[in-house]
Amino acid sequence: xxxxxxxxxxxxxxxxxxxxxxxxxxxxxxxxxxxxxxxxxxxxxxxxxxxxxxxxxxxxxxxxxxxxxxxxxxxxxxxxxxxxxxxxxxxxxxxxxxxxxxxxxxxxxxxxxxxxxxxxxxxxxxxxxxxxxxxxxxxxxxxxxxxxxxxxxxxxxxxxxxxxxxxxxxxxxxxxxxxxxxxxxxxxxxxxxxxxxxxxxxxxxxxxxxxxxxxxxxxxxxxxxxxxxxxxxxxxxxxxxxxxxxxxxxxxxxxxxxxxxxxxxxxxxxxxxxxxxxxxxxxxxxxxxxxxxxxxxxxxxxxxxxxxxxxxxxxxxxxxxxxxxxxxxxxxxxxxxxxxxxxxxxxxxxxxxxxxxxxxxxxxxxxxxxxxxxxxxxxxxxxxxxxxxxxxxxxxxxxxxxxxxxxxxxxxxxxxxxxxxxxxxxxxxxxxxxxxxxxxxxxxxxxxxxxxxxxxxxxxxxxxxxxxxxxxxxxxxxxxxxxxxxxxxxxxxxxxxxxxxxxxxxxxxxxxxxxxxxxxxxxxxxxxxxxxxxxxxxxxxxxxxxxxxxxxxxxxxxxxxxxxxxxxxxxxxxx
Numbered sequence: 001x002x003x004x005x006x007x008x009x010x011x012x013x014x015x016x017x018x019x020x021x022x023x024x025x026x027x028x029x030x031x032x033x034x035x036x037x038x039x040x041x042x043x044x045x046x047x048x049x050x051x052x053x054x055x056x057x058x059x060x061x062x063x064x065x066x067x068x069x070x071x072x073x074x075x076x077x078x079x080x081x082x083x084x085x086x087x088x089x090x091x092x093x094x095x096x097x098x099x100x101x102x103x104x105x106x107x108x109x110x111x112x113x114x115x116x117x118x119x120x121x122x123x124x125x126x127x128x129x130x131x132x133x134x135x136x137x138x139x140x141x142x143x144x145x146x147x148x149x150x151x152x153x154x155x156x157x158x159x160x161x162x163x164x165x166x167x168x169x170x171x172x173x174x175x176x177x178x179x180x181x182x183x184x185x186x187x188x189x190x191x192x193x194x195x196x197x198x199x200x201x202x203x204x205x206x207x208x209x210x211x212x213x214x215x216x217x218x219x220x221x222x223x224x225x226x227x228x229x230x231x232x233x234x235x236x237x238x239x240x241x242x243x244x245x246x247x248x249x250x251x252x253x254x255x256x257x258x259x260x261x262x263x264x265x266x267x268x269x270x271x272x273x274x275x276x277x278x279x280x281x282x283x284x285x286x287x288x289x290x291x292x293x294x295x296x297x298x299x300x301x302x303x304x305x306x307x308x309x310x311x312x313x314x315x316x317x318x319x320x321x322x323x324x325x326x327x328x329x330x331x332x333x334x335x336x337x338x339x340x341x342x343x344x345x346x347x348x349x350x351x352x353x354x355x356x357x358x359x360x361x362x363x364x365x366x367x368x369x370x371x372x373x374x375x376x377x378x379x380x381x382x383x384x385x386x387x388x389x390x391x392x393x394x395x396x397x398x399x400x401x402x403x404x405x406x407x408x409x410x411x412x413x414x415x416x417x418x419x420x421x422x423x424x425x426x427x428x429x430x431x432x433x434x435x436x437x438x439x440x441x442x443x444x445x446x447x448x449x450x451x452x453x454x455x456x457x458x459x460x461x462x463x464x465x466x467x468x469x470x471x472x473x474x475x476x477x478x479x480x481x482x483x484x485x486x487x488x489x490x491x492x493x494x495x496x497x498x499x500x501x502x503x504x505x506x507x508x509x510x511x512x513x514x515x516x517x518x519x520x521x522x523x524x525x526x527x528x529x530x531x532x533x534x535x536x537x538x539x540x541x542x543x544x545x546x547x548x549x550x551x552x553x554x555x556x557x558x559x560x561x562x563x564x565x566x567x568x569x570x571x572x573x574x575x
Contacts, residue, residue, distance in 0.1 A: 001060070001416065003526035004053040006496050008416040009063055012044035018116050018128050021046055022193055025256075027068035033059045040255040040494040041117040041192050042518050043126070047255075047494025077194045081160065082201040083109075083151050087171035089139070093153060096136045105200055107131035108172060113158055113196040118188070118258035119492055119518035122368050123162035123180030125190045125258075130158055142168030149174045151198065160190075182358050182370065188257040231354060233298045233380035238333065240375040241292025245364040246355040248284045254359060255494065255517045262365040265344055265442055265513045265536035268398035269307035273348035276304035276325045276395065278388040283352030284362040286375070288345040290539070291338040295347075297328035301383070302350035302391060308342025308401060308537055324394035325350070342401035342537040350391070352384035366442045367514045399533040407433065407543045410531045413550040415500065417522030420486050426548050428482045429500075429508070429525060434544045442514040445535075447507055449481050450543055480506020482524070492518040498527030498535065512536050
């Protein structure tokens, strides 16, 4: 299990893991399990997200008893990408492989590549199945900016960067093919299962792409970039504060294209704000960071404040209620102060905020940049004119915010890679007092060891994570606070909000709403769904303790690799 509502189907024991991933993904897209919301392929796993914990639990037995149908709808699309082979690392790849530059180009264009899984950025697909001679390592020092359209190699994979971004892959050339366009019916030019062929072109040739029409479609409402028709301004932004963005329910179901769901970080507070003013849950709200937002009413409107809101005032003299709807009349100025506790506040307006909708959502995904930009001073905010219900009575906070200075306890269940740290590692996770680091945002929070945590001078952690007496021969550098039992790297696999990834440093990273679609560090625990909104409200400096409420550390067992079914090899799966 990956938390309570997701299942990780592990096919790493199969003879051809990526082929098994593609088979399982095609099977689960063609014949989804009850309650299944998404099937996200990765290097050796398929992450299944479900609508409820019971549906996820039932899926475990279902997956173990299912064999992918050989006739499952694997993509038949062939995507041809013309490439100008003049990349900065082309000669380096030739040296690494022992081939000539011409032979590298011939090897890259002479193979059919298969799009295995997405990740890293919208439209970034990991391509596999190329010439094995092209297996080269990443650059020792990543580039801070790789141009859009760059065609690259790393390990056994090839890929095309859909947008300008940092990256450490070896660059072979570039293409002008439009890899990602949110306004298209199919925003990603390449989708998992597609066959990709590279074609060498001269520098003077304009690169295009010949793509067969796909038979699959995006979820309803996620096809186009949508803007609302102009309406009179209801509010004017006098100051956006530290950072204020539009958020709603996000864009679930697009993970295979490298698009995370995003949406409001504290979902209960966002939903409560909409409920107070009579909006549907899907209405866009404003998500503020540590207050400072100032709005002037241009027309009469009804608003509500929830979450981390401190000292909200109307015209600097009248306190504005939190957790109750209230009216703003033309000329009134609403100002949000810095909250005494918590991190993110929410502002809802009756009828919803009109905001640019990208792939069906007005949420800003801060990792990929999808969605409307953060608010700026002078910006006009208009009503979306959504149908509404009567306003609600005042309500208690939907998310209980931490009191200043208190130690916050977050409940977790053991993650799918808890066997990488064992029971000793999960015990270390629980008995360590952690502090939310300064580099926390909507993507996630890096945790540090509380410098004020009492340390037992008679105890230290040895490399296998066991408590042992300290000695004069102890290493000069302290052991990681959570030690791994396994060396090596983990192939990229799907992530969920609340996942606690463990880098080699032993300092966990807690993923939040804008988490990457896939990650390459083991997930040793996952925050319980009821505690995830609280986790999104922890400002830097907050002290945190974890409590494991369900502990299953048994490693994923190997699956019989040569079982046959209907003449086809069974790509065995272990959830």
